Amino acid sequence: MSKGSKASAEKIDLAKSLKYNGAHSAPWKNKASKSDEHIPIVYPEAILCVEIYERRHGSVKNQEFLVLGSQLLTDLKDNIYCSTNKLMELNKLHNHSGFFLIEDTFYNDTRHYSAVDYSKPIVDWLDNSSDEVAEKWDAISSGVLKKRQKDLLKGLNISNVPEFKSADMQSTYFSDLHFRLGAGYLYCHQGNCKHTFVIRDMRLIHPEDTQNQAEYPLMTFHMQRRFQKCSVCQIYLATKMTVDDKWAPNNPCYFCKQCYYLLHYKEDDSLLYHHTVYDYFQE
Ligand SMILES: [Zn+2]
Ligand SMILES: [Zn+2]
Known part of the structure; x- marks a missing residue:
């Protein structure tokens, strides 16, 4: 066991x-x-x-x-x-x-x-491009087959690529x-x-x-996952991520919904300053 x-x-x-x-x-x-x-x-x-x-x-x-x-x-x-x-x-x-x-x-x-x-496209490629496949396979498995074995296979015209x-x-x-x-x-x-x-x-x-x-x-x-919290309130989970955000303390910077809108939009919902933002997805 x-x-x-x-x-x-x-x-x-x-x-x-x-x-x-x-x-x-x-x-x-x-x-x-x-x-x-x-x-x-x-x-x-x-x-x-x-x-x-x-x-x-x-x-x-x-x-x-x-x-x-x-x-x-x-x-x-x-x-x-x-x-x-x-x-x-x-x-x-x-x-x-x-x-x-x-x-x-x-x-x-x-x-x-x-x-x-x-x-299918992989198997088709393997079937239709045998020279390229053999070359690539050779490069991948070069540590496995010794030169002598390779020469032997070449002489017999047998491919060492698995089927x-x-x-x-x-x-x-x-x-x-x-x-x-x-x-x-x-x-x-x-x-x-x-x-x-x-x-x-x-x-x-x-x-x-x-x-x-x-x-x-x-x-x-x-595996235990660590959730990304909002960098501002440190309470709620992040749902937005800004990049190259000139007023943010970190780059990228994570925000919960409330903190993000509070810091990037005016009360009348107009933008405070230009920035790049993405929806943030907890893994
Ligand atoms: Zn927050
Ligand atoms: Zn996956």
Whole structure:
């Protein structure tokens, strides 16, 4: 058992014991029991520990899940939190498409009628521009293949570029996957929002694990976010951000709605001075 999953098992035990003590108002209670439904585990069952990383700060882990081998890849996708989803929803640009790239296969989410196969242009490019692809692949993997091996492949006229293919995310189970523990794979959604994810650990389910399928994917870690407060009142959350604002103390400067209008508009709603402002969205 890995450290992470042991910690999570302990967390769940703690949650259970506190629950039985009648601590119904505990804020994490919903986390401990995601669903009232009980679906028994079918043995033997495997548990995978999957880590999802931040889109911008690729080395920062955002979430960690325990997923069952009998679950679909879409079960994981539906539980991944990314602020881009919220931002796109707010702007009515939400897109249901997305893929996981695991080894040489793109697993596309094509459940929604409007979903697009994001991997198609990539696979087409791989098929149609083999020389360029081989050159790029060579540059990426130059540390992997030794010169002698390369010469050998060249002589035989065999490409060392893997044969990439695509499949449906919604019909692929984790137990169907060919993967390497600890390897960085790619999750791409909302056009071009990319996250690295890693399958860190794999083991059989233990008696101490939650024995209810409905509770999985079980989130065992979620990075705490710090909210951006208004730089003026330091009380309310920021909803506006100004850039190169000549009267602001910081650049960029964050404001709540009240402070922003108070400091940038006159009482008759006319502008006090010219400035650049954006709506600020809390991640
Ligand atoms: Zn994202
Ligand atoms: Zn304020």
